[in-house]
Amino acid sequence: MSGSGKKVVVGETPVYLDTRKPLELRVKDALNRMTVEEKTRLSYADGRFSTPGCARLGIPGLMYSDGPHGVRAEICWNSWDYAGWTNDSCTAFPALTCLASTWNPSLSKAYGTAIGEEARYRHKNVLLGPGVNIYRTPLNGRNFEYMGEDPFLAARMCVPYIQGVQENGVAACVKHYALNNQEHWRNHIDVQVSDRALYEIYLPAFKAAIEEGKSWTIMGAYNKVRGTHAAHNKLLNNDILKGEWGFDGCVVTDWGAAHDTYEAAMYGLDLELGTFTNGLTSNSSLGYDSYYLGNAYLQMVKEGKVPMEVVNDKAARVLRLIFRTAMNDNGKLGAMSNDSHYETAYQIATEGIVLLKNEATFKGESLLPLSQGKYKRVLVVGDNAIRNLMQGGGSSELKPKMVITPLEALTEKLGKECVKFTQGYVAGRPMFDRADTFSQSVIDSLYTAAVNEAQKADLVIFMGGLNKNFQQDCEGDDRKTFQLPFEQDRLIKGLLKANKKVVVVLTRGNAVDMPWLKEVPSVIQSWYLGSIGGKALADVITGEVTPSGKLPFSYPAKLEDCPAHYYGEISYPGDGIRQEYKEDILVGYRWYDTKKIKPLFPFGYGLSYTQFEYGKPVVSSSQMQSGDVLEIKCTVRNVGKVAGKEVVQLYIGDEKCSVLRPLKELKDFYKVTLQPGEEKEVLFTIDEEDLKFFDDTQHKWVAESGKFKIYIGSSSKDIKGVVEFDYKN
Structure with a gap:
């Protein structure tokens, strides 16, 4: 007897196996064949990045991969260790801040298509991206994964990405729903926001992802919203997402974002992807049944505390996802790290780079573009010129098959005899939860060497900014200061004293303080540009490509000008328990325009050659x-x-x-x-x-x-x- 009380006829041809049949007919057929235990088992993980299907009926489970900038290297089944495969490298695509800076939806479609092909090739059914949370503060450690401060821009840019991914039979998973606008205290901070701000600023990109992009999954955020965790929040999931927007896909948790069985069952969570046996604190090889949507959920169903229509709705959503992905016989096999993908990554990188300043201060000429042969001695300074910026950052960490650094690309274009490198500052190893420290003598030694070399150079190109270290552009916590780390401000000022011809290239996903801006002739905003990033940056610097990127967020002249910080700690980061979005709808340029506060660089800004x-x-x-x-x-x-x-x-x-x-x-x-x-x-x-x-x-x-x-x-x-x-x- 099935869980719905209907008999399964022996020898009956299962409609759910026939991909020619309408999707909803297949879902209904499968539901009619399943027991209560099989239905509830669909809703929680059986591995770090997997959820089960129904083995008795031949329905496969699902495999997930972190995104949204590339298909992450393989993780062990029941631990967070990398599996050590030699065939799980990928194309590292530029971060989504760079994609947003292109202001080019056709590139967004190409991005989604390419990354979807790589996910398909690696047998991944769900790609955890794109991220569309709104840029509220430049201190948010995860802003580099998102698409800026404006809901319209984020909506326009995320929809083609989702469509491109899903054309491959791979589900996009738009995240993090909703109001996950900081990493600090992300697991418990309770966001208080008006309905106007919610609907006008923080929801439109998610709405477009569902209604226009037809995203098959959405990821619930860690934080609370009006007292309830977002992953099982009645307002967000039942009322808005599944009610107003008619979402027919799955709500999945971020890892460890579920906190209560009854709320998870009743308030719209469909798939629990936890980290440990209770989603948070303990671990065992057979611990998945201890998830909130595990045995406790099944017991509630058997006791009548959770209606069968809720169980059937959850199971139907998971089955729908499986039929759209793992049982989607669309004939596409995917592709990995081919020339087409590298070209897509290159185009996004070149169109996303933003020229912030390029004054004609030297006999009426600007330093950029840097034509070949113009300077005999070009000094490149900075850790980011040689760093693999795909490492670190948390879940966005990638194992790229190829990495072209800026120093390599500039050396190839200008010649080994022309380019000299000195590190200038030390940033340490890429680490998720701590940072290396260095003695002042090491820091001073690198500083002195760089300044001395700058005196002998015809031109200095400084390549610094942030990286994906702990408390920078990194998941898990926010930046602690608006300033550049590793004494870079001191270094830039020292280089300027030694040589007036300085080009500053800053790699980051956030605005930073620029106390030296008036003195620097040329400034480039580089992002995390991916596998081909070094070549893209070198081609923009040398003029082979004319920059056309525009900023997807405003740069405040000082941190206190930013609307999230204007109202004090209760607005950001909160009091440790709750926070109030006091700027309401006036986020980003809406604030600077309306309050008549001059930003350092405005939203939508970018120069050209x-x-x-x-x-x-x-x-x-x-x-x-x-x-x-x-x-x-x-x-x-x-x-x-x-x-x-x-x-x-x-x-x-x-x-x-x-x-x-x-x-x-x-x-x-x-x-x-x-x-x-x-x-x-x-x-x-x-x-x-x-x-x-x-x-x-x-x-x-x-x-x-x-x-x-x-x-x-x-x-x-x-x-x-x-x-x-x-x-x-």
């Missing part, structure tokens, strides 16, 4: 009613001497509203490629949805009648043209 000239924007009508669509046209001309790409950004501002609204909000963008002298027309369309705010008194999105402004610009601050229109609902 060429120049662009904007025409006056034209709107198709000065009047708009509900149901109308307005067209906005704008011309962009490349008036420089080299080809380049420009990101045209459209923002909308509500001039008068019954609630507080930002001065303007990003509503569309387009990346255009232009040859020297070439002009193109960019066309945008907007409708009523682009004018709405979330009314928490009515719990719905509302557009009020009134005057609106359309801002066309190359960043949130560099507005090239404004047009107005009146809206009537």
Whole structure:
């Protein structure tokens, strides 16, 4: 007798095995054949990165892999040790901050397709990514895995990634749902946030991932939201995700994020991927039955404390995931670390690098681009010039088949006789939960050697920033300071005293303090660029590629200007128990615009080796009613001497509203490629949805009648043209 009370007919052909049958028919058929024990067993792990199927019925389990920047090296079945395989290397793709900085959704699709192929080749059914949590503070250790401060940009960039992954029969797992905006106290901090901020800022990327990207899984975050852990939170899972958005996939835990059997059963958790026998503290070879959704869940079901419709819903979601992935006979075998994947990684890296400063201070010339033969002695300084930046960082750590460092690439392009390297500072081994320490004598020795060499060089390229060490860009805790680590500020100032021709290249996923900015002629924002990152960076430095990246988050001039820090410790990092998002909807550029605080570098900012000239924007009508669509046209001309790409950004501002609204909000963008002298027309369309705010008194999105402004610009601050229109609902 099956758990649903129906008999299984001996010899009956199982519909669930027939991939030609509709998915829901297959799910229903499998459910009808399963016992209660088999149904509940679907909901928790049987290994570090695996969950079971139903062996009796020939339904396979699922294999998971950390992402979202590459398929992680193989982990042992029941420990966190690496398995030591020799065939589990991967392509390391750029971190998602770099992808967001491309402002190019077509590259996002290529990224997802390539990483999905690698996951398929490695027989992984679920790739744990992309991450779409909002950049709230530059101290968050995990910002490098996410897509910046703006919900619209994050939404536009995550959807093609998800679609590309899932076309391979591999499930994307969008994370970390929701409000996981810091690593410090991440396991217990209780986030208090308004409905407006929740719906307008922190949920839109997740919503797009589900409704547009059709993500098959979503990962519950560690933190609490309004008193309940996010992984089994009624508001997030039952009311919004499965209720309002109609999500038909699986909610999975982050490792150890489940805390209660009844809440996990009733509040929307479908798959528990824990670390130890109770998800948190103890370990044994047969401990998986002790998970919250293990024997305790089964016992509650048998005692009638959990309704069978809940059990069947969970089991159906897991079966749906298995049929979409492990039992998806789409004929695709995947591919690993091929030329196509390396080319995709290279394109993302080159388009994501952001040129922050490039002043023409030397006889009317800028230091960049650095043409071959321009300088006889180029000194490269900095640990990040030689470091494997795929190591460390926590779950995003990768084992790339190939790593091209910046020093290797620059040496190849400029010649061994031209390039000299000195380390300048020491950063230590990549470690997740601690950091190396060094004596002041070692630090001073490296500093002195670098400054002495800088005096003899024609040009100095400093390559520093952060890395994926503990309390930097690393999972598990936040940065402790806004300053650069390892006395890099002192080193940069010393290099400038020795040589005025200094290019600063900073690798990081976060904004940092720049007390030397006025003195440095040229500054590049590099990200964690992956396997081909060194070549991509060298090609931008030398002008083989014109930089076109735009910042996905604002850089505050000082940490106190950042909205999360403006209201004191209760806003960030909290009091150890709870925190209040007091800046509400005014996150990132919304804050700087509305409060009239000047950022160091604004959202959407990025320079080029060429120049662009904007025409006056034209709107198709000065009047708009509900149901109308307005067209906005704008011309962009490349008036420089080299080809380049420009990101045209459209923002909308509500001039008068019954609630507080930002001065303007990003509503569309387009990346255009232009040859020297070439002009193109960019066309945008907007409708009523682009004018709405979330009314928490009515719990719905509302557009009020009134005057609106359309801002066309190359960043949130560099507005090239404004047009107005009146809206009537």
